[in-house]
Amino acid sequence: MKKTILVTGGAGFIGSNFVPYYLAKYPDHKLINLDAMTYAGNLDNLKECEGNANYEFIKGDICDRPLIEKIFAENNIQGVYHFAAESHVDNSITGPGAFIQTNVVGTFTLLDVARLAWKGNKTNRFLHVSTDEVYGTLGETGLFTEETPYAPNSPYSASKASSDMVVRSYFHTYGMNVVTTNCSNNYGPKQHNEKLIPTIIRKALAQQNIPIYGDGKNIRDWLYVLDHCKGIDLVFENGLSGETYNIGGRNERLNIDIAKKICALLDERMPRADKKSYSELITYVEDRLGHDRRYAIDATKLETKLGWKADENFESGIVKTVDWYLTKR
Numbered sequence: 001m002k003k004t005i006l007v008t009g010g011a012g013f014i015g016s017n018f019v020p021y022y023l024a025k026y027p028d029h030k031l032i033n034l035d036a037m038t039y040a041g042n043l044d045n046l047k048e049c050e051g052n053a054n055y056e057f058i059k060g061d062i063c064d065r066p067l068i069e070k071i072f073a074e075n076n077i078q079g080v081y082h083f084a085a086e087s088h089v090d091n092s093i094t095g096p097g098a099f100i101q102t103n104v105v106g107t108f109t110l111l112d113v114a115r116l117a118w119k120g121n122k123t124n125r126f127l128h129v130s131t132d133e134v135y136g137t138l139g140e141t142g143l144f145t146e147e148t149p150y151a152p153n154s155p156y157s158a159s160k161a162s163s164d165m166v167v168r169s170y171f172h173t174y175g176m177n178v179v180t181t182n183c184s185n186n187y188g189p190k191q192h193n194e195k196l197i198p199t200i201i202r203k204a205l206a207q208q209n210i211p212i213y214g215d216g217k218n219i220r221d222w223l224y225v226l227d228h229c230k231g232i233d234l235v236f237e238n239g240l241s242g243e244t245y246n247i248g249g250r251n252e253r254l255n256i257d258i259a260k261k262i263c264a265l266l267d268e269r270m271p272r273a274d275k276k277s278y279s280e281l282i283t284y285v286e287d288r289l290g291h292d293r294r295y296a297i298d299a300t301k302l303e304t305k306l307g308w309k310a311d312e313n314f315e316s317g318i319v320k321t322v323d324w325y326l327t328k329r
Ligand SMILES: NC(=O)c1ccc[n+]([C@@H]2O[C@H](COP(=O)([O-])OP(=O)(O)OC[C@H]3O[C@@H](n4cnc5c(N)ncnc54)[C@H](O)[C@@H]3O)[C@@H](O)[C@H]2O)c1
Pocket: 008, 009, 010, 011, 012, 013, 014, 015, 034, 035, 036, 037, 038, 039, 040, 041, 042, 060, 061, 062, 063, 082, 083, 084, 085, 086, 087, 088, 102, 106, 129, 130, 131, 132, 160, 182, 183, 184, 185, 186, 187, 192
């Protein structure tokens, strides 16, 4: 029998990689994509799904309770993959309200409607997509495990941490079948221009200064977006209810090294007319407020309990990413 799932935020960066992946992997399932189409949503990234009889797009807000109730009343939703969020840390510093609204109130609204619609059904599952930023910042050593205490430092990470807690409470209080994934920084095709890697590529190709915060030595643990999608799929299918799973590719990189790597790839592919390296455009700018120094994920639980392994390493993933942006120019 056909299974119906609800994906929220499917027009965003990770969602628009996940939706075609899911439709291809489960050709007999129906996927409903609910997305409010904020500035971060882009339906061009889902063109390959248009015309697929198993795919339906609904424009709407996860905070709109009557709409969510209607979607659950009209469809036998058996799974929720909850990606929708305000996701850009810089925006959370200038306008935190939208982050509390979508990430906290929106997650609560979805969960609560699902709980009531599912009436104690323990087979239907709610997967909450979260971030490693909930754990705060690391010093030079150590890794985030699922046991690391939450210590969010930005309004973005605080709103994600809050939503994780609401999800947790629905397991402990109502016995709802929920799982949460906490992933490190993603990169790959379809990411919004505002994020680090697309910004580096865009500024370089426009021959403009490539802005790098502070001393460029902040460390992020980069994961190719499709490896994240595969991890989410695996956790939904085989994860234990009420558990959280960290997802990360063991790919720690300094921000400045990311910029230099991308510049080197562009030097090979699109040499500048004056033959100078794009890296000469790198410019240090005033640091982000409250900028976390280092994130790094220990994905041992996902690897050992569920058999997950990243297919891409950073060297292969960044080549695919740069080449994708070059074909989209
Ligand atoms: N990008 C990363 O590196 C990363 C890493 C770990 C976890 N995450 C998490 O993964 C999820 C997806 O991240 P992303 O990078 O694809 O984000 P994104 O900003 O690219 O996309 C978010 C999508 O959600 C939609 N949306 C926003 N508010 C909404 C609302 N109120 N109702 C319905 N839809 C709404 C937007 O229109 C957009 O399509 C988020 O929950 C984020 O916290 C992201």
